[in-house]
Amino acid sequence: MATAGDSSNPITPKPATKKRKPRKPKLAAATAQHVISILNTASPAAHTFLSQNDLYLLPSQSLQLESLLSSLPLPFSQLPSQPSLFHRFASSATLDFDQRWVQFFSVSRPNFYRLLSLLSPSLVVFLPSTIPPETALASALYRLAHGACYKTVARKFGLDSSEASCLAFYSVCKAVNDKLGDLFEFRRDLERIVVGFGWNSLPNCCGALGFGRFGVWEVWG
Structure with missing residues (x-):
């Protein structure tokens, strides 16, 4: 008979149970078919609107609409030639x-x-x-x-x-x-141009053809 403090029959700990990740609900077949039906209707309409009005939309608007259309799954993202x-x-x-x-x-x-x-x-x-x-x-x-x-x-x-x-x-x-x-007298003005870019936080730069946005991580010393 085991008594308190008896180490001959140690209690075996229960193995830790793994928590199951919750499964994402699957799209029902009817719902998926409904989404495809909406895309079948909306995508051609958006393409038609863009092709008929691109001369009257601001370029930023037409480019944004094209970007949204191109993000759709095929074949909805295929822009027609014009x-x-x-x-x-x-x-x-x-x-x-x-x-x-x-x-x-x-x-x-x-x-x-x-x-x-x-x-x-x-x-x-x-x-x-x-x-x-x-x-x-x-x-x-x-x-x-x-x-x-x-x-x-x-x-x-x-x-x-x-x-x-x-x-x-x-x-x-x-x-x-x-x-x-x-x-343009770039060689004569090169020093002035470099200084000007330096004021805009672009050191040793003497010209630019474009720009792009990018994220910067802040590093603490």
């Missing part, structure tokens, strides 16, 4: 004081065509015949103004691929440097 944005835009915004030129490309209509006349000779040399100079300039200005990715720019401006969009952007930048670089 004619080049610039050709449709130029046919619609024919007045010099139409503010949509500034909204889309950050330049007025007269300044766009003045810039095009200066850069066209170089762009004809740099680019294949499948990329007209006006399309290259418009796509590059659009990317600079709104930070759109090459894939989006290619689709909007009727370019074959992201690589073609990148080539157009690079060619416009090179043409600007070749044709208009002498208007």
